[in-house]
Amino acid sequence: MEYLIAFVCGGLICVVGQLLLDFIKITPAHVMTLFVVTGAVLDGFGLYDKFIEFAGAGATIPITSFGHSLLHGAMKGAEEHGLIGIGMGMFELTSSGISAAILFSFLAALIFKPKG
Amino acid sequence: MSDKNLKDNYSKKVQQYQPKPNYFLNCLKAFIIGGLICTFGQLVQNFYIRYFDFTKEDAGNPTVSTLVLIAVLLTAFGVYDRIGQFAGAGSAVPVTGFANSMASAAIEHRSEGIVLGIATNMFKLAGNVIVFGVTAAYIVGLIRYIFQHYLMHQL
Amino acid sequence: MILTGKQSWVFQNDLYINATGTAVGPKEKDGPLKETFDVTFDDLHCGEKNWELAERKLMNTAIETCIQKLNYTYDDVDFFLAGDLLNQNVTANFVARQNQIPFLCMFGACSTSMETLALGSALVDGGFANRIIAATSSHNATAERQFRYPTEYGGQKPDTATATVTGSGAALVSKEKGKVKITSATIGRVADYGIKDPFDMGSAMAPAAAQTISQHFKDLGREPSDYDLIVTGDLSGVGSPIVKDLLKEEGYNVFSTHNDCGLMIYRPDQNVFAGGSGCACSAVVTYGHLVEQIAKGELKRVFVVATGALLSPTMTQQKETIPTIAHGVVLESVEVEG
Numbered sequence: 001m002e003y004l005i006a007f008v009c010g011g012l013i014c015v016v017g018q019l020l021l022d023f024i025k026i027t028p029a030h031v032m033t034l035f036v037v038t039g040a041v042l043d044g045f046g047l048y049d050k051f052i053e054f055a056g057a058g059a060t061i062p063i064t065s066f067g068h069s070l071l072h073g074a075m076k077g078a079e080e081h082g083l084i085g086i087g088m089g090m091f092e093l094t095s096s097g098i099s100a101a102i103l104f105s106f107l108a109a110l111i112f113k114p115k116g
Numbered sequence: 117m118s119d120k121n122l123k124d125n126y127s128k129k130v131q132q133y134q135p136k137p138n139y140f141l142n143c144l145k146a147f148i149i150g151g152l153i154c155t156f157g158q159l160v161q162n163f164y165i166r167y168f169d170f171t172k173e174d175a176g177n178p179t180v181s182t183l184v185l186i187a188v189l190l191t192a193f194g195v196y197d198r199i200g201q202f203a204g205a206g207s208a209v210p211v212t213g214f215a216n217s218m219a220s221a222a223i224e225h226r227s228e229g230i231v232l233g234i235a236t237n238m239f240k241l242a243g244n245v246i247v248f249g250v251t252a253a254y255i256v257g258l259i260r261y262i263f264q265h266y267l268m269h270q271l
Numbered sequence: 272m273i274l275t276g277k278q279s280w281v282f283q284n285d286l287y288i289n290a291t292g293t294a295v296g297p298k299e300k301d302g303p304l305k306e307t308f309d310v311t312f313d314d315l316h317c318g319e320k321n322w323e324l325a326e327r328k329l330m331n332t333a334i335e336t337c338i339q340k341l342n343y344t345y346d347d348v349d350f351f352l353a354g355d356l357l358n359q360n361v362t363a364n365f366v367a368r369q370n371q372i373p374f375l376c377m378f379g380a381c382s383t384s385m386e387t388l389a390l391g392s393a394l395v396d397g398g399f400a401n402r403i404i405a406a407t408s409s410h411n412a413t414a415e416r417q418f419r420y421p422t423e424y425g426g427q428k429p430d431t432a433t434a435t436v437t438g439s440g441a442a443l444v445s446k447e448k449g450k451v452k453i454t455s456a457t458i459g460r461v462a463d464y465g466i467k468d469p470f471d472m473g474s475a476m477a478p479a480a481a482q483t484i485s486q487h488f489k490d491l492g493r494e495p496s497d498y499d500l501i502v503t504g505d506l507s508g509v510g511s512p513i514v515k516d517l518l519k520e521e522g523y524n525v526f527s528t529h530n531d532c533g534l535m536i537y538r539p540d541q542n543v544f545a546g547g548s549g550c551a552c553s554a555v556v557t558y559g560h561l562v563e564q565i566a567k568g569e570l571k572r573v574f575v576v577a578t579g580a581l582l583s584p585t586m587t588q589q590k591e592t593i594p595t596i597a598h599g600v601v602l603e604s605v606e607v608e609g
Contacts, residue, residue, distance in 0.1 A: 002158060003155050003158055003159070006151075006154045006155050006157070006158040007151035007152070007154060007155045008151060009154070010150050010151050010153065010154025010155070010157075010210065011146075011147035011148065011150045011151030011154070011206075012147070013150065013209060014146040014147060014149070014150025014151070014203075014205045014206045014209045014210070015143045015146055015147045015150070015205070016205075017146065017150075017204075017205030017206075017208065017209040018142050018143050018145075018146035018147075018204050018205035018206070019139075019143065020205070021142075021204055021205055021427065022137045022139055022142055022143075022204075023139075025468075027426070028205070028208040028213070028426045028427070029217075029241060029244055029245075031205060031208065031209065032208065032209065032213065032214065032217075032244070032245050033244050033245060033248045035209060036245050036248055036249040036252065037248050037249070037252040039249075040249065040252040040253045040256050041252065041256055043256070044256035044257075044259070044260050056158050056161070057154045057155070057157035057158035057160075057161055057179070058151075058154045058158070060157065060161075060176050060179070060180075061153060061154045061157040061179075061180075061183065061210045061211055061212075062150070062154070062209050062210050062211070063209055063210065063211055063213065063214055063245065065176075065211070066211065066214070066245065066249055067249050067252060067253065069176075070249045070250060070252075070253035071252075071253040071256055071257055073253075074253045074254065074257035075257055075260065075261070078257060078261045083258075083261060086253075086254060086257045086258060086261065087254070090250060090253060090254075093176075093177075096177040096178070096180065096181050097177070097180040097181060097184060097211065098246075100180070100181035100184045100185065100215075101184045101188070101214065101215045101218050101219075101242075102218070102238065104184060104185050104188040104215070104219070105188055105215070105218040105219040105221075105222040105223075105238055106222060106234060106235070106238070108188050108189070108191065108192040108219050108222065108223055109219070109222035109223045109225075109226045109234040109238075110226075110230070110234070111192070112192040112193075112223055113223070113226070113316075114194075114220075114223050114224050114226075114322075114412065114421070114422045114423055115193075115194030115315075115422070115423065116194075116315040116316075116322075116411060116412045116415075116422045123464050123465060124465075126464040126465055126466070126478070127464070127465050127466060130466070130474040130477075130509075130513060133474065133509055133510075133512055133513050134431050134471060134474065134509055135430040135431065135508075135509070135545075137429060137430065191423045191425075192423075194423060196423060196425045197422070197423050197424060197425050199425060200424070200425020200426060200427055201425075201427055201428065203427075204427035205427075207425050208425060208426065208427070213425060216423070216424065216425045217424060217425075219423070220420070220421040220422070220423035220424040220425070221421050221424075223421070223423055224416055224421030224422060224423065225421075227320075227321035227322070227323070240421075241420070241421070241424065
């Protein structure tokens with residue numbers, strides 16, 4: 001059942017993205033930027049955590065969860081260190097994802113040639 | 117041909133010649149591929165929870181890393197761009213799209229060297245996500261912190 | 272050559288394309304015109320280690336093939352006119368470094384093929400050169416990399432987009448008798464009708480093509496029926512109906528005479544969206560297929576109008592509209608004497 005929910009929720013978020021691409025005609029980069037900010041804002045209202053509980057990977061895999069993780073880390077840092085903690089905790093939860101992307105991209109670029 | 121009227125209306129006039137995207141089909145493709153990627157992510161997450169003793173909160177980390185690795189490999193083998201043309205937002209919106217934007221830029225600029233090519237250009241397409249994500253998190257975080265700690269106490 | 276009308280040159284001497292050379296990549300090799308290309312490459316890298324080297328290989332190959340057909344060497348050519356899509360025209364520059372022919376670098380985006388042919392012909396006609404080579408090239412990956420996204424990026428392109436042709440075309444022009452005559456040329460003015468979308472260049476370039484074609488008719492006092500074929504460079508699926516309608520409003524009916532190189536070079540099932548584009552599109556179709564048809568006499572008079580979009584990624588990001596231009600050259604078959 002959780003797989004079905006993940007499928008539908010993740011799929012729906014992508015549909016919203018596709019509508020933005022086709023109707024508003026913005027670039028994929030704009031869509032991703034908008035989604036990341038949306039994720040942060042939704043988490044600001046405490047809504048994204050509930051969405052994750054409901055949808056599982058359907059909420060954690062889309063790029064919106066990146067915004068959520070950034071804010072979550074920032075808030076956690078703020079709890080521990082006050083206002084300055086916002087910056088200290090920001091990348092805590094997203095660190096593994098970004099680090100993985102950097103490392104693997106770098107290795108891939110060393111090994112592979114573009115195919116065109 | 118130098119008719120100003122023609123020039124002013126030209127953008128509207130040519131719309132009839134431009135093939136319209138098949139909106140329904142594009143959304144369907146995005147829904148299916150995006151949904152499949154998330155379902156696969158759920159599988160991977162459950163795998164890490166069951167066999168590697170991750171908690172539900174922590175399991176997100178290796179899950180995202182695994183998906184990133186797969187996306188990078190698909191990009192390197194020249195497959196992700198074809199998936200992207202088919203799925204549109206279905207492959208761009210999941211975190212795999214973020215990984216693809218980094219890997220594709222890194223691989224493309226290899227011809228300019230390792231430092232100035234690969235490393236410098238890696239964030240060419242992904243930089244905006246990080247900039248806006250961090251900025252939004254800062255602003256929202258600031259507002260929420262102030263709200264929670266100062267305004268709540270006043271009430 | 273005399274200036275005829277506002278923008279056209281009617282050449283006073285008999286000028287001929289003595290030989291042409293074409294080199295193309297895998298997608299073009301697989302297309303409907305595959306038999307008409309001199310050299311084809313199976314892989315997009317053309318055996319080189321990066322995309323830019325591959326494009327240079329294409330241009331060098333096209334030029335070498337062209338002059339070898341006449342048993343000439345580079346020394347036999349007086350001037351080399353060439354351009355491509357890349358910043359600073361590096362493909363043409365580096366090829367000129369290799370062939371050491373006195374070099375006139377030109378940029379007309381995808382209109383470069385006819386721009387170089389027209390100006391080269393004017394040089395020969397005016398006695399400023401005996402033999403010139405006009406060449407141009409484009410490569411799908413170098414164009415994607417420079418104008419749009421890295422080649423492995425998963426972004427989705429709309430159906431109005433076009434696929435840049437990987438290839439190069441070269442032509443040698445002189446007064447020595449050949450099978451294909453160059454009789455006149457029309458130089459275009461820059462047109463800008465307010466199109467901003469870099470993924471829809473057909474709409475942006477159609478007005479430039481219409482402008483050049485109609486001015487050509489006015490300058491030379493001719494009509495569409497005077498030509499067997501009026502072929503545009505790369506208006507492709509979106510721009511072709513637009514140019515026909517724009518010309519109809521001017522009173523010129525080109526519906527039965529018009530075709531477009533971007534529609535001729537690929538089959539619809541080759542995943543090319545609206546069709547082909549790029550400097551090489553008009554070059555390889557003209558210097559391969561069309562020149563062959565004209566030499567055989569199957570086409571008597573052809574007006575080739577290469578169209579170019581003069582944009583850059585920076586201009587697009589600064590929300591500028593796309594200026595475009597079109598240059599045309601008339602090629603005719605040589606009348607059989609006797």
